[in-house]
Amino acid sequence: MLKHFISKICGKFLFAPRIMICIPSQVTEVEKKAVIDAASQAGARKVYLIEEPIAAAIGAGIDISKPCGNMVVDIGGGTTDIAVISLGGSVVSTSLKIAGDKFDEAIVKYIKKRYNIMIGERTAEDLKVNIGCVFPKIQDTEMNIRGRDLITGLPKTINIHSSEMLQALIEPAMMIVDSVHSVLERTPPELAADISDKGIYMTGGGCLVDGLDKLLQEKTGINVMIAQDTVSCVALGTGKALDNLDALEGKARK
Numbered sequence: 001m002l003k004h005f006i007s008k009i010c011g012k013f014l015f016a017p018r019i020m021i022c023i024p025s026q027v028t029e030v031e032k033k034a035v036i037d038a039a040s041q042a043g044a045r046k047v048y049l050i051e052e053p054i055a056a057a058i059g060a061g062i063d064i065s066k067p068c069g070n071m072v073v074d075i076g077g078g079t080t081d082i083a084v085i086s087l088g089g090s091v092v093s094t095s096l097k098i099a100g101d102k103f104d105e106a107i108v109k110y111i112k113k114r115y116n117i118m119i120g121e122r123t124a125e126d127l128k129v130n131i132g133c134v135f136p137k138i139q140d141t142e143m144n145i146r147g148r149d150l151i152t153g154l155p156k157t158i159n160i161h162s163s164e165m166l167q168a169l170i171e172p173a174m175m176i177v178d179s180v181h182s183v184l185e186r187t188p189p190e191l192a193a194d195i196s197d198k199g200i201y202m203t204g205g206g207c208l209v210d211g212l213d214k215l216l217q218e219k220t221g222i223n224v225m226i227a228q229d230t231v232s233c234v235a236l237g238t239g240k241a242l243d244n245l246d247a248l249e250g251k252a253r254k
Helices: 002-010 029-041 052-059 100-115 121-130 162-185 189-198 212-220 230-243
Strands: 018-023 046-051 070-075 080-086 089-096 142-149 155-161 200-203 224-226
Touching (some): 018 029, 018 052, 018 230, 029 046, 046 052, 046 230, 052 070, 052 080, 052 200, 052 230, 070 162, 080 189, 100 121, 100 155, 100 162, 121 142, 121 162, 155 162, 162 212, 200 212, 200 230, 212 224
Parallel strands (some): 070 200, 200 224
Antiparallel strands (some): 070 080, 142 155
């Protein structure tokens, strides 16, 4: 797959390209080496690694080189990365395997338990995007879905409300909130004061679940902002970091 993307972007190149790859903030040295080896075998001349929260912060337009503290919560498909960033690096960070995919799984389990109906991942994704929420809505919305009745084995149509999605999604959402709270507890007081003043930045497609920013704001008492072009923040930040390797020396490691 890496070879395909390299050839698609670079075409027929005379020199092997430099590649920067985002990694979760808590990966081991063995996992880092595996990523570097895979990229090198795919045709990279040099491989640099950057933590996802740092790339997300750069993509969101945050100046990470300053001595003040910035908190970034990057919720992707497979992992959620939470980091307090100062002077171009992570001061406190954590990574948990609860993100967009777990939200979909929670919806599938809820529909199966409540209605005895099995739905696919695509239907769960549609529910999450259209009526999913983790904070009570002013007006309850609804959506019709089709699934397979586990009793009869036949297709069946049911009507799902956003209040039911709240019940399905609140558990994984609260696990993310608890992790943010844990990182804040381990943050040095001066940086915690900066975060309290400047707020928490959320990036990644997973943060677009309705009400997740409101839930986090309510539980922490800190203003929460969703970055512009949130889905592409990590990719944009990685590109900017690759263009400014000298400024990020020591943060992007070969």
